[in-house]
Amino acid sequence: MQQAEDFRAESRALAAILEDLPEAEFRRATQFKGWTIDHVLGHLHLFNAAAEAALQGDEAFAAFIAPVLRHMQAGKPILDCQFPWLNGLSGRALFEAWRLGAESCADAFAKADPKQRLKWIGPDMSALSSVTARQMETWAHGQEVFDLLGLERPEQDRIRNIAHLGVATYAWSFRNRGLAVPEPAPYVQLTGPSGAVWDWNAPQDREFVKGSAVEFAQVVTQVRSIADSGLQLSGETAASWMNIAQCFAGPPETPPGKGIRYKTEA
Structure with missing residues:
Protein backbone atom coordinates (compact mmCIF):
# COMPACT_ATOMS: atom_id res chain seq x y z
CA MET A 1 0.00 0.00 0.00
CA LEU A 149 12.24 26.01 13.99
CA GLY A 150 12.11 28.45 11.05
CA LEU A 151 12.49 25.69 8.47
CA GLU A 152 10.95 25.18 5.04
CA ARG A 153 9.74 21.63 4.52
CA PRO A 154 10.92 19.97 1.29
CA GLU A 155 7.51 18.96 -0.08
CA GLN A 156 6.93 15.93 -2.30
CA ASP A 157 4.02 14.76 -4.46
CA ARG A 158 2.76 12.54 -1.62
CA ILE A 159 0.94 15.76 -0.63
CA ARG A 160 -1.69 14.58 -3.12
CA ASN A 161 -3.04 12.17 -0.48
CA ILE A 162 -3.74 15.07 1.87
CA ALA A 163 -5.23 17.21 -0.89
CA HIS A 164 -7.52 14.31 -1.81
CA LEU A 165 -8.63 14.04 1.82
CA GLY A 166 -9.34 17.76 1.77
CA VAL A 167 -11.59 17.40 -1.27
CA ALA A 168 -13.26 14.26 0.09
CA THR A 169 -14.26 16.08 3.29
CA TYR A 170 -16.00 18.93 1.44
CA ALA A 171 -19.48 17.92 2.66
CA TRP A 172 -18.19 17.09 6.16
CA SER A 173 -16.83 20.63 6.57
CA PHE A 174 -20.38 21.98 6.26
CA ARG A 175 -22.32 19.20 8.02
CA ASN A 176 -19.96 19.32 11.00
CA ARG A 177 -21.15 22.89 11.55
CA GLY A 178 -24.81 22.09 11.03
CA LEU A 179 -24.83 23.81 7.63
CA ALA A 180 -26.48 22.71 4.40
CA VAL A 181 -24.02 21.36 1.86
CA PRO A 182 -23.96 23.52 -1.31
CA GLU A 183 -24.11 21.50 -4.50
CA PRO A 184 -22.39 20.90 -6.77
CA ALA A 185 -18.99 20.87 -5.11
CA PRO A 186 -16.49 23.30 -6.65
CA TYR A 187 -14.00 22.13 -9.24
CA VAL A 188 -10.53 21.75 -7.72
CA GLN A 189 -7.33 21.96 -9.76
CA LEU A 190 -4.01 21.83 -7.92
CA THR A 191 -0.35 21.78 -8.86
CA GLY A 192 1.95 19.45 -6.95
CA PRO A 193 5.56 20.11 -5.95
CA SER A 194 6.79 18.27 -9.08
CA GLY A 195 4.61 20.39 -11.36
CA ALA A 196 2.05 17.62 -11.82
CA VAL A 197 -1.51 18.92 -12.13
CA TRP A 198 -4.35 17.11 -10.34
CA ASP A 199 -8.05 17.81 -10.44
CA TRP A 200 -11.23 16.75 -8.69
CA ASN A 201 -14.98 17.21 -9.37
CA ALA A 202 -16.60 18.30 -12.61
CA PRO A 203 -14.88 21.23 -14.38
CA GLN A 204 -16.82 24.49 -14.16
CA ASP A 205 -16.05 28.16 -14.67
CA ARG A 206 -18.14 29.65 -11.85
CA GLU A 207 -17.14 27.67 -8.77
CA PHE A 208 -13.54 26.52 -8.41
CA VAL A 209 -10.40 26.39 -6.26
CA LYS A 210 -7.08 26.47 -8.10
CA GLY A 211 -3.45 26.78 -7.07
CA SER A 212 -0.75 25.04 -5.07
CA ALA A 213 -1.52 21.58 -3.64
CA VAL A 214 0.65 22.42 -0.64
CA GLU A 215 -1.28 25.63 0.08
CA PHE A 216 -4.59 23.80 -0.35
CA ALA A 217 -3.42 21.14 2.11
CA GLN A 218 -2.37 23.88 4.54
CA VAL A 219 -5.84 25.42 4.40
CA VAL A 220 -7.87 22.21 4.78
CA THR A 221 -5.69 21.07 7.71
CA GLN A 222 -6.00 24.58 9.21
CA VAL A 223 -2.26 25.18 9.56
CA ARG A 224 -2.62 28.37 7.49
CA SER A 225 -5.36 30.92 6.93
CA ILE A 226 -6.94 31.04 3.49
CA ALA A 227 -6.05 34.76 3.64
CA ASP A 228 -2.35 33.85 3.76
CA SER A 229 -2.56 31.55 0.74
CA GLY A 230 -2.25 32.26 -2.95
CA LEU A 231 -5.18 30.00 -3.83
CA GLN A 232 -7.46 31.29 -6.56
CA LEU A 233 -11.13 31.09 -5.57
CA SER A 234 -14.17 31.69 -7.74
CA GLY A 235 -17.73 31.63 -6.51
CA GLU A 236 -19.55 31.93 -3.20
CA THR A 237 -19.49 28.18 -2.52
CA ALA A 238 -15.74 27.88 -3.03
CA ALA A 239 -15.12 30.86 -0.74
CA SER A 240 -17.48 29.54 1.95
CA TRP A 241 -15.80 26.14 1.86
CA MET A 242 -12.24 27.43 2.08
CA ASN A 243 -13.15 29.62 5.06
CA ILE A 244 -14.38 26.62 7.13
CA ALA A 245 -12.53 23.68 5.51
CA GLN A 246 -11.65 20.96 8.01
CA CYS A 247 -10.30 17.64 6.78
CA PHE A 248 -9.90 16.10 10.23
CA ALA A 249 -12.44 14.57 12.60
CA GLY A 250 -13.75 16.12 15.78
CA PRO A 251 -15.89 19.15 16.62
CA PRO A 252 -15.76 22.23 14.39
CA GLU A 253 -12.50 24.12 14.72
CA THR A 254 -12.07 27.77 13.82
CA PRO A 255 -9.33 28.16 11.18
CA PRO A 256 -6.47 30.51 12.09
CA GLY A 257 -6.83 34.16 11.20
CA LYS A 258 -4.59 36.01 8.77
CA GLY A 259 -0.98 36.08 9.90
CA ILE A 260 -1.54 33.82 12.94
CA ARG A 261 0.40 30.80 11.66
CA TYR A 262 3.71 31.41 9.90
CA LYS A 263 7.32 30.30 9.65
CA THR A 264 9.39 32.05 12.29
CA GLU A 265 12.85 33.44 11.69
CA ALA A 266 15.46 30.73 12.25
Missing part, protein backbone atom coordinates in the same frame (compact mmCIF):
# COMPACT_ATOMS: atom_id res chain seq x y z
CA GLN A 2 1.75 3.13 -1.26
CA GLN A 3 -0.03 5.31 1.28
CA ALA A 4 1.81 3.43 4.06
CA GLU A 5 5.13 4.38 2.47
CA ASP A 6 3.93 7.97 2.11
CA PHE A 7 3.14 8.02 5.83
CA ARG A 8 6.59 6.60 6.54
CA ALA A 9 8.25 9.27 4.39
CA GLU A 10 6.24 12.02 6.14
CA SER A 11 7.32 10.74 9.53
CA ARG A 12 10.97 10.56 8.45
CA ALA A 13 10.83 14.13 7.12
CA LEU A 14 9.75 15.33 10.55
CA ALA A 15 12.26 13.09 12.33
CA ALA A 16 15.11 14.50 10.23
CA ILE A 17 14.73 18.02 11.68
CA LEU A 18 14.50 16.70 15.25
CA GLU A 19 17.42 14.28 15.07
CA ASP A 20 19.92 16.65 16.69
CA LEU A 21 17.52 18.84 18.65
CA PRO A 22 18.74 19.53 22.20
CA GLU A 23 16.60 18.16 25.03
CA ALA A 24 15.38 21.58 26.18
CA GLU A 25 14.08 22.46 22.71
CA PHE A 26 11.38 19.79 22.93
CA ARG A 27 9.66 21.96 25.54
CA ARG A 28 9.36 24.99 23.23
CA ALA A 29 5.78 26.05 22.48
CA THR A 30 4.47 26.09 18.91
CA GLN A 31 1.83 28.39 17.39
CA PHE A 32 -0.75 25.58 17.68
CA LYS A 33 -2.63 26.16 20.95
CA GLY A 34 0.69 26.52 22.75
CA TRP A 35 1.47 22.82 22.26
CA THR A 36 5.16 22.04 22.69
CA ILE A 37 7.16 19.79 20.36
CA ASP A 38 6.83 17.17 23.12
CA HIS A 39 3.04 17.51 22.98
CA VAL A 40 3.04 17.12 19.20
CA LEU A 41 5.17 13.98 19.29
CA GLY A 42 3.12 12.50 22.13
CA HIS A 43 -0.10 13.07 20.21
CA LEU A 44 1.27 11.50 17.03
CA HIS A 45 2.80 8.59 18.95
CA LEU A 46 -0.47 7.77 20.74
CA PHE A 47 -2.63 7.77 17.64
CA ASN A 48 -0.08 5.92 15.51
CA ALA A 49 -0.18 3.19 18.15
CA ALA A 50 -3.98 3.33 18.17
CA ALA A 51 -4.11 2.88 14.39
CA GLU A 52 -1.74 -0.07 14.60
CA ALA A 53 -3.92 -1.62 17.33
CA ALA A 54 -6.97 -1.19 15.08
CA LEU A 55 -5.21 -3.28 12.43
CA GLN A 56 -4.89 -6.09 14.97
CA GLY A 57 -8.66 -6.34 15.34
CA ASP A 58 -11.65 -4.87 17.15
CA GLU A 59 -10.75 -6.33 20.55
CA ALA A 60 -7.17 -5.07 20.43
CA PHE A 61 -8.34 -1.59 19.50
CA ALA A 62 -11.05 -1.53 22.18
CA ALA A 63 -8.53 -2.54 24.85
CA PHE A 64 -6.02 0.07 23.69
CA ILE A 65 -8.40 2.99 23.38
CA ALA A 66 -10.56 2.38 26.48
CA PRO A 67 -8.38 4.41 28.90
CA VAL A 68 -8.14 7.27 26.39
CA LEU A 69 -11.92 7.28 25.91
CA ARG A 70 -12.47 7.39 29.67
CA HIS A 71 -10.46 10.59 29.87
CA MET A 72 -12.29 12.04 26.86
CA GLN A 73 -15.69 11.20 28.32
CA ALA A 74 -14.63 12.86 31.57
CA GLY A 75 -14.29 16.06 29.58
CA LYS A 76 -10.50 16.26 29.50
CA PRO A 77 -8.89 18.06 26.52
CA ILE A 78 -7.38 15.78 23.90
CA LEU A 79 -3.90 16.86 24.96
CA ASP A 80 -4.44 15.73 28.56
CA CYS A 81 -5.68 12.33 27.40
CA GLN A 82 -2.25 11.32 26.16
CA PHE A 83 -0.30 11.93 29.36
CA PRO A 84 -1.33 8.77 31.29
CA TRP A 85 -0.43 6.59 28.28
CA LEU A 86 2.92 8.31 27.82
CA ASN A 87 3.70 7.75 31.50
CA GLY A 88 6.21 10.58 31.72
CA LEU A 89 7.90 9.96 28.39
CA SER A 90 9.33 13.21 27.04
CA GLY A 91 12.19 14.87 25.19
CA ARG A 92 14.62 12.72 23.27
CA ALA A 93 13.23 9.51 24.78
CA LEU A 94 9.77 10.40 23.44
CA PHE A 95 11.30 11.32 20.08
CA GLU A 96 12.91 7.87 19.78
CA ALA A 97 9.71 6.12 20.87
CA TRP A 98 7.64 8.09 18.35
CA ARG A 99 10.12 7.42 15.54
CA LEU A 100 10.22 3.68 16.19
CA GLY A 101 6.44 3.61 16.58
CA ALA A 102 5.92 5.39 13.27
CA GLU A 103 8.13 2.85 11.50
CA SER A 104 6.23 -0.02 13.14
CA CYS A 105 2.90 1.53 12.14
CA ALA A 106 4.08 1.99 8.54
CA ASP A 107 5.31 -1.62 8.41
CA ALA A 108 1.95 -2.90 9.63
CA PHE A 109 -0.08 -0.88 7.14
CA ALA A 110 2.26 -1.75 4.26
CA LYS A 111 1.18 -5.38 4.64
CA ALA A 112 -2.51 -4.66 5.22
CA ASP A 113 -5.45 -5.03 2.85
CA PRO A 114 -6.33 -1.43 1.86
CA LYS A 115 -10.04 -2.32 2.09
CA GLN A 116 -9.88 -3.81 5.61
CA ARG A 117 -12.41 -2.08 7.85
CA LEU A 118 -10.98 -0.67 11.06
CA LYS A 119 -12.63 0.53 14.25
CA TRP A 120 -11.83 4.09 15.31
CA ILE A 121 -12.91 6.69 17.83
CA GLY A 122 -15.28 8.05 15.19
CA PRO A 123 -16.81 6.07 12.32
CA ASP A 124 -15.11 2.91 11.06
CA MET A 125 -12.75 3.45 8.13
CA SER A 126 -10.70 1.50 5.62
CA ALA A 127 -7.04 0.74 6.27
CA LEU A 128 -6.19 2.99 3.34
CA SER A 129 -8.14 5.90 4.86
CA SER A 130 -6.60 5.23 8.27
CA VAL A 131 -2.99 5.42 7.13
CA THR A 132 -3.78 8.45 4.95
CA ALA A 133 -5.14 10.12 8.08
CA ARG A 134 -1.88 9.26 9.86
CA GLN A 135 0.09 10.94 7.06
CA MET A 136 -2.21 13.96 7.16
CA GLU A 137 -1.89 14.39 10.93
CA THR A 138 1.89 13.91 10.83
CA TRP A 139 2.18 16.48 8.05
CA ALA A 140 -0.20 18.98 9.70
CA HIS A 141 1.31 18.80 13.19
CA GLY A 142 4.74 18.64 11.61
CA GLN A 143 4.04 22.04 10.06
CA GLU A 144 3.94 23.74 13.44
CA VAL A 145 7.33 22.20 14.27
CA PHE A 146 8.86 23.31 10.96
CA ASP A 147 7.37 26.77 11.58
CA LEU A 148 8.74 26.97 15.12
Whole structure:
Protein backbone atom coordinates (compact mmCIF):
# COMPACT_ATOMS: atom_id res chain seq x y z
CA MET A 1 0.00 0.00 0.00
CA GLN A 2 1.75 3.13 -1.26
CA GLN A 3 -0.03 5.31 1.28
CA ALA A 4 1.81 3.43 4.06
CA GLU A 5 5.13 4.38 2.47
CA ASP A 6 3.93 7.97 2.11
CA PHE A 7 3.14 8.02 5.83
CA ARG A 8 6.59 6.60 6.54
CA ALA A 9 8.25 9.27 4.39
CA GLU A 10 6.24 12.02 6.14
CA SER A 11 7.32 10.74 9.53
CA ARG A 12 10.97 10.56 8.45
CA ALA A 13 10.83 14.13 7.12
CA LEU A 14 9.75 15.33 10.55
CA ALA A 15 12.26 13.09 12.33
CA ALA A 16 15.11 14.50 10.23
CA ILE A 17 14.73 18.02 11.68
CA LEU A 18 14.50 16.70 15.25
CA GLU A 19 17.42 14.28 15.07
CA ASP A 20 19.92 16.65 16.69
CA LEU A 21 17.52 18.84 18.65
CA PRO A 22 18.74 19.53 22.20
CA GLU A 23 16.60 18.16 25.03
CA ALA A 24 15.38 21.58 26.18
CA GLU A 25 14.08 22.46 22.71
CA PHE A 26 11.38 19.79 22.93
CA ARG A 27 9.66 21.96 25.54
CA ARG A 28 9.36 24.99 23.23
CA ALA A 29 5.78 26.05 22.48
CA THR A 30 4.47 26.09 18.91
CA GLN A 31 1.83 28.39 17.39
CA PHE A 32 -0.75 25.58 17.68
CA LYS A 33 -2.63 26.16 20.95
CA GLY A 34 0.69 26.52 22.75
CA TRP A 35 1.47 22.82 22.26
CA THR A 36 5.16 22.04 22.69
CA ILE A 37 7.16 19.79 20.36
CA ASP A 38 6.83 17.17 23.12
CA HIS A 39 3.04 17.51 22.98
CA VAL A 40 3.04 17.12 19.20
CA LEU A 41 5.17 13.98 19.29
CA GLY A 42 3.12 12.50 22.13
CA HIS A 43 -0.10 13.07 20.21
CA LEU A 44 1.27 11.50 17.03
CA HIS A 45 2.80 8.59 18.95
CA LEU A 46 -0.47 7.77 20.74
CA PHE A 47 -2.63 7.77 17.64
CA ASN A 48 -0.08 5.92 15.51
CA ALA A 49 -0.18 3.19 18.15
CA ALA A 50 -3.98 3.33 18.17
CA ALA A 51 -4.11 2.88 14.39
CA GLU A 52 -1.74 -0.07 14.60
CA ALA A 53 -3.92 -1.62 17.33
CA ALA A 54 -6.97 -1.19 15.08
CA LEU A 55 -5.21 -3.28 12.43
CA GLN A 56 -4.89 -6.09 14.97
CA GLY A 57 -8.66 -6.34 15.34
CA ASP A 58 -11.65 -4.87 17.15
CA GLU A 59 -10.75 -6.33 20.55
CA ALA A 60 -7.17 -5.07 20.43
CA PHE A 61 -8.34 -1.59 19.50
CA ALA A 62 -11.05 -1.53 22.18
CA ALA A 63 -8.53 -2.54 24.85
CA PHE A 64 -6.02 0.07 23.69
CA ILE A 65 -8.40 2.99 23.38
CA ALA A 66 -10.56 2.38 26.48
CA PRO A 67 -8.38 4.41 28.90
CA VAL A 68 -8.14 7.27 26.39
CA LEU A 69 -11.92 7.28 25.91
CA ARG A 70 -12.47 7.39 29.67
CA HIS A 71 -10.46 10.59 29.87
CA MET A 72 -12.29 12.04 26.86
CA GLN A 73 -15.69 11.20 28.32
CA ALA A 74 -14.63 12.86 31.57
CA GLY A 75 -14.29 16.06 29.58
CA LYS A 76 -10.50 16.26 29.50
CA PRO A 77 -8.89 18.06 26.52
CA ILE A 78 -7.38 15.78 23.90
CA LEU A 79 -3.90 16.86 24.96
CA ASP A 80 -4.44 15.73 28.56
CA CYS A 81 -5.68 12.33 27.40
CA GLN A 82 -2.25 11.32 26.16
CA PHE A 83 -0.30 11.93 29.36
CA PRO A 84 -1.33 8.77 31.29
CA TRP A 85 -0.43 6.59 28.28
CA LEU A 86 2.92 8.31 27.82
CA ASN A 87 3.70 7.75 31.50
CA GLY A 88 6.21 10.58 31.72
CA LEU A 89 7.90 9.96 28.39
CA SER A 90 9.33 13.21 27.04
CA GLY A 91 12.19 14.87 25.19
CA ARG A 92 14.62 12.72 23.27
CA ALA A 93 13.23 9.51 24.78
CA LEU A 94 9.77 10.40 23.44
CA PHE A 95 11.30 11.32 20.08
CA GLU A 96 12.91 7.87 19.78
CA ALA A 97 9.71 6.12 20.87
CA TRP A 98 7.64 8.09 18.35
CA ARG A 99 10.12 7.42 15.54
CA LEU A 100 10.22 3.68 16.19
CA GLY A 101 6.44 3.61 16.58
CA ALA A 102 5.92 5.39 13.27
CA GLU A 103 8.13 2.85 11.50
CA SER A 104 6.23 -0.02 13.14
CA CYS A 105 2.90 1.53 12.14
CA ALA A 106 4.08 1.99 8.54
CA ASP A 107 5.31 -1.62 8.41
CA ALA A 108 1.95 -2.90 9.63
CA PHE A 109 -0.08 -0.88 7.14
CA ALA A 110 2.26 -1.75 4.26
CA LYS A 111 1.18 -5.38 4.64
CA ALA A 112 -2.51 -4.66 5.22
CA ASP A 113 -5.45 -5.03 2.85
CA PRO A 114 -6.33 -1.43 1.86
CA LYS A 115 -10.04 -2.32 2.09
CA GLN A 116 -9.88 -3.81 5.61
CA ARG A 117 -12.41 -2.08 7.85
CA LEU A 118 -10.98 -0.67 11.06
CA LYS A 119 -12.63 0.53 14.25
CA TRP A 120 -11.83 4.09 15.31
CA ILE A 121 -12.91 6.69 17.83
CA GLY A 122 -15.28 8.05 15.19
CA PRO A 123 -16.81 6.07 12.32
CA ASP A 124 -15.11 2.91 11.06
CA MET A 125 -12.75 3.45 8.13
CA SER A 126 -10.70 1.50 5.62
CA ALA A 127 -7.04 0.74 6.27
CA LEU A 128 -6.19 2.99 3.34
CA SER A 129 -8.14 5.90 4.86
CA SER A 130 -6.60 5.23 8.27
CA VAL A 131 -2.99 5.42 7.13
CA THR A 132 -3.78 8.45 4.95
CA ALA A 133 -5.14 10.12 8.08
CA ARG A 134 -1.88 9.26 9.86
CA GLN A 135 0.09 10.94 7.06
CA MET A 136 -2.21 13.96 7.16
CA GLU A 137 -1.89 14.39 10.93
CA THR A 138 1.89 13.91 10.83
CA TRP A 139 2.18 16.48 8.05
CA ALA A 140 -0.20 18.98 9.70
CA HIS A 141 1.31 18.80 13.19
CA GLY A 142 4.74 18.64 11.61
CA GLN A 143 4.04 22.04 10.06
CA GLU A 144 3.94 23.74 13.44
CA VAL A 145 7.33 22.20 14.27
CA PHE A 146 8.86 23.31 10.96
CA ASP A 147 7.37 26.77 11.58
CA LEU A 148 8.74 26.97 15.12
CA LEU A 149 12.24 26.01 13.99
CA GLY A 150 12.11 28.45 11.05
CA LEU A 151 12.49 25.69 8.47
CA GLU A 152 10.95 25.18 5.04
CA ARG A 153 9.74 21.63 4.52
CA PRO A 154 10.92 19.97 1.29
CA GLU A 155 7.51 18.96 -0.08
CA GLN A 156 6.93 15.93 -2.30
CA ASP A 157 4.02 14.76 -4.46
CA ARG A 158 2.76 12.54 -1.62
CA ILE A 159 0.94 15.76 -0.63
CA ARG A 160 -1.69 14.58 -3.12
CA ASN A 161 -3.04 12.17 -0.48
CA ILE A 162 -3.74 15.07 1.87
CA ALA A 163 -5.23 17.21 -0.89
CA HIS A 164 -7.52 14.31 -1.81
CA LEU A 165 -8.63 14.04 1.82
CA GLY A 166 -9.34 17.76 1.77
CA VAL A 167 -11.59 17.40 -1.27
CA ALA A 168 -13.26 14.26 0.09
CA THR A 169 -14.26 16.08 3.29
CA TYR A 170 -16.00 18.93 1.44
CA ALA A 171 -19.48 17.92 2.66
CA TRP A 172 -18.19 17.09 6.16
CA SER A 173 -16.83 20.63 6.57
CA PHE A 174 -20.38 21.98 6.26
CA ARG A 175 -22.32 19.20 8.02
CA ASN A 176 -19.96 19.32 11.00
CA ARG A 177 -21.15 22.89 11.55
CA GLY A 178 -24.81 22.09 11.03
CA LEU A 179 -24.83 23.81 7.63
CA ALA A 180 -26.48 22.71 4.40
CA VAL A 181 -24.02 21.36 1.86
CA PRO A 182 -23.96 23.52 -1.31
CA GLU A 183 -24.11 21.50 -4.50
CA PRO A 184 -22.39 20.90 -6.77
CA ALA A 185 -18.99 20.87 -5.11
CA PRO A 186 -16.49 23.30 -6.65
CA TYR A 187 -14.00 22.13 -9.24
CA VAL A 188 -10.53 21.75 -7.72
CA GLN A 189 -7.33 21.96 -9.76
CA LEU A 190 -4.01 21.83 -7.92
CA THR A 191 -0.35 21.78 -8.86
CA GLY A 192 1.95 19.45 -6.95
CA PRO A 193 5.56 20.11 -5.95
CA SER A 194 6.79 18.27 -9.08
CA GLY A 195 4.61 20.39 -11.36
CA ALA A 196 2.05 17.62 -11.82
CA VAL A 197 -1.51 18.92 -12.13
CA TRP A 198 -4.35 17.11 -10.34
CA ASP A 199 -8.05 17.81 -10.44
CA TRP A 200 -11.23 16.75 -8.69
CA ASN A 201 -14.98 17.21 -9.37
CA ALA A 202 -16.60 18.30 -12.61
CA PRO A 203 -14.88 21.23 -14.38
CA GLN A 204 -16.82 24.49 -14.16
CA ASP A 205 -16.05 28.16 -14.67
CA ARG A 206 -18.14 29.65 -11.85
CA GLU A 207 -17.14 27.67 -8.77
CA PHE A 208 -13.54 26.52 -8.41
CA VAL A 209 -10.40 26.39 -6.26
CA LYS A 210 -7.08 26.47 -8.10
CA GLY A 211 -3.45 26.78 -7.07
CA SER A 212 -0.75 25.04 -5.07
CA ALA A 213 -1.52 21.58 -3.64
CA VAL A 214 0.65 22.42 -0.64
CA GLU A 215 -1.28 25.63 0.08
CA PHE A 216 -4.59 23.80 -0.35
CA ALA A 217 -3.42 21.14 2.11
CA GLN A 218 -2.37 23.88 4.54
CA VAL A 219 -5.84 25.42 4.40
CA VAL A 220 -7.87 22.21 4.78
CA THR A 221 -5.69 21.07 7.71
CA GLN A 222 -6.00 24.58 9.21
CA VAL A 223 -2.26 25.18 9.56
CA ARG A 224 -2.62 28.37 7.49
CA SER A 225 -5.36 30.92 6.93
CA ILE A 226 -6.94 31.04 3.49
CA ALA A 227 -6.05 34.76 3.64
CA ASP A 228 -2.35 33.85 3.76
CA SER A 229 -2.56 31.55 0.74
CA GLY A 230 -2.25 32.26 -2.95
CA LEU A 231 -5.18 30.00 -3.83
CA GLN A 232 -7.46 31.29 -6.56
CA LEU A 233 -11.13 31.09 -5.57
CA SER A 234 -14.17 31.69 -7.74
CA GLY A 235 -17.73 31.63 -6.51
CA GLU A 236 -19.55 31.93 -3.20
CA THR A 237 -19.49 28.18 -2.52
CA ALA A 238 -15.74 27.88 -3.03
CA ALA A 239 -15.12 30.86 -0.74
CA SER A 240 -17.48 29.54 1.95
CA TRP A 241 -15.80 26.14 1.86
CA MET A 242 -12.24 27.43 2.08
CA ASN A 243 -13.15 29.62 5.06
CA ILE A 244 -14.38 26.62 7.13
CA ALA A 245 -12.53 23.68 5.51
CA GLN A 246 -11.65 20.96 8.01
CA CYS A 247 -10.30 17.64 6.78
CA PHE A 248 -9.90 16.10 10.23
CA ALA A 249 -12.44 14.57 12.60
CA GLY A 250 -13.75 16.12 15.78
CA PRO A 251 -15.89 19.15 16.62
CA PRO A 252 -15.76 22.23 14.39
CA GLU A 253 -12.50 24.12 14.72
CA THR A 254 -12.07 27.77 13.82
CA PRO A 255 -9.33 28.16 11.18
CA PRO A 256 -6.47 30.51 12.09
CA GLY A 257 -6.83 34.16 11.20
CA LYS A 258 -4.59 36.01 8.77
CA GLY A 259 -0.98 36.08 9.90
CA ILE A 260 -1.54 33.82 12.94
CA ARG A 261 0.40 30.80 11.66
CA TYR A 262 3.71 31.41 9.90
CA LYS A 263 7.32 30.30 9.65
CA THR A 264 9.39 32.05 12.29
CA GLU A 265 12.85 33.44 11.69
CA ALA A 266 15.46 30.73 12.25
